[in-house]
Amino acid sequence: MPDDHAVPVFAVADDLSGAAETAIALGMRGTRTLILATPHTAPHPHPHSADVLVLDLDTRTHTPDNAAHAITTALTHRRPGDRVFKKIDSLLRGNLAAEITALTRHGYGIALTPALPHAHRTVTAGVLHLAGTPLHTSDAWRAERATPPTSIAAALAPAPTHTLGLDLIRHPGTALADAFTHAAATGQILICDAETDRDLDAIARAATRAPLHLALAGSGGLAAALGRTRRAGTPPLGTPSPGTPSPGDQPAPTPPPLIVVGTAEPIATTQVARLTGYTVHSLHPDDLAAGPVPLPPLTTPTVLRVDPTAPLTPSHGRAIATGLALTVAALTTYQPPALVLIGGDTARRVLDALGVTTLHPLDQIHPGAVRSRTPSGTTVVTRPGSFGGPDSLVQIVRALHTPPPAAPSERPSP
Structure with missing residues (x-):
């Protein structure tokens, strides 16, 4: 199994603010972190020295086919040994089904949660809630051309999914890591309930014990949890070094x-x-x-x-x-x-x-x-x-x- 404390991360996002949010969440002091704004048709050749590389594929408003193609093209630039992180919108906007399905077609199992506790966005029984209100009964999609999905599984349809409840997420044993390892071997999409940062930390820790063919897909909340797990005591990116002027x-x-x-x-x-x-x-x-x-x-x-x-x-x-x-x-x-x-x-x-x-x-x-x-x-x-x-x-x-x-x-x- 990989030691994700030392594993570099290859992340893709569908818009620029999400890419920046992911980069700052995953980076740590003393390492090289880059954000590349790349045309969705021709990703930029990435610098191999980056510990964290985040590509903005700019696919939020593209067609599903174009979004899936952008994922496929981006994966050709993934380095052997990279952990893949797919940044998704915490309100489930964009081409979620097309992009996640594209990852599974390349042999990846998926552990996915859009939970973002600091913004009161939580997942219970596979349904995204905004301050306790289910997404599909809120007005969060008022500027969208579509109606919000009734569940995360519906947002990913027709891809088959399985939902992991809070009882498994919070289980003190190895059951969650075992489920992730199985998903990596079978290409399964696992939707993870999460209500707190501790839940997200549990998901990130379990993922680091799974093979690299488990890709994480989540909001900035899951990116931050993976960053905390990777750093293991190393200060985050942006933390002043000793001797920084007052x-x-x-x-x-x-x-x-x-x-x-x-x-x-x-x-x-x-x-x-x-x-x-x-x-x-x-x-x-x-x-x-x-x-x-x-x-x-x-x-x-x-x-x-x-x-x-x-x-x-x-x-x-x-x-x-x-x-x-x-x-x-x-x-x-x-x-x-x-x-x-x-x-x-x-x-x-x-x-x-x-x-x-x-x-x-x-x-x-x-x-x-x-x-x-x-x-x-x-x-x-x-x-x-x-x-x-x-x-x-x-x-x-x-x-x-x-x-x-x-x-x-x-x-x-x-």
Whole structure:
């Protein structure tokens, strides 16, 4: 059996904010962690020195066939000895069935749970609950073109699945590890109940005792549990090294970032309203869907967002995100020291428009809000649209006044 404390991880995500969330969860101080934003048709040849490599396949809104093909192509870049982690959306959005089935076609058994306890997203009897409400009776899919599945098994249909209840997840013996080992040998898909971080830790620990043909599939919660298991006492990525200067010795604060909000989540309106000293440009989604929106030169701290009062057509989501990204790219005279990109599709479209294909994750400001750096030195914060409390953007702006520790991925090899 592998010792996952030393096993590198090859992870794939379907959007950029999820990829960043996964990278920061799995990384540890003193190791090399990279995020590659790769076209779904041609994954970038990955650097073999990365301890944790995360590919954003950008398949959230693609067809199921394209999503499955992206998984197949990505697996050709997996190194022998890698543990595979498939980042899935904690609300079960995207091409879940197609991507998980693609993994099983390549001989992988799957241990899967979208549970994310810190966001009150739990799995009981194979059903995803949001603060106790079943997903399919909530409004969490209000911006989607489909209806939410009634269970995780329904989301994976027609693939056969088996659900492991909390009694097995919490069993003190080897039954869970044995079930995972059997799944690795047979290509079985196991849906795991989980309500707490301790449940996720139990799943991650049992998975490390299974062969490498067991792939883990989960939200950032399961990625964090696998990261805790892998680190085994090693500090997480972003933890200051001994001798790090005190805040009073840090370089001067950077100017305010350019904040780009592309999510339709209602909480984002409150988050923007909590900011002080920012000029907010609310851009109509129909204008963005037609292309970049001309803006005057930006002379004050700025938020660009999709107008939250305008009606949204779900089928126009990609065009709106692309228009918002092109609007950012057109601001050639304004080069912010940092970008804050809210919404996974928005983040990917902006980086594509700016020609950025690689990120070095630095630290996590709050759950889901990940600070990274581009090869040219620009700081980029990504965050899923539904994450964070009312003061999320205030927290992010405040954190950007304190430079993070140097990323191990940016240090030259000895």
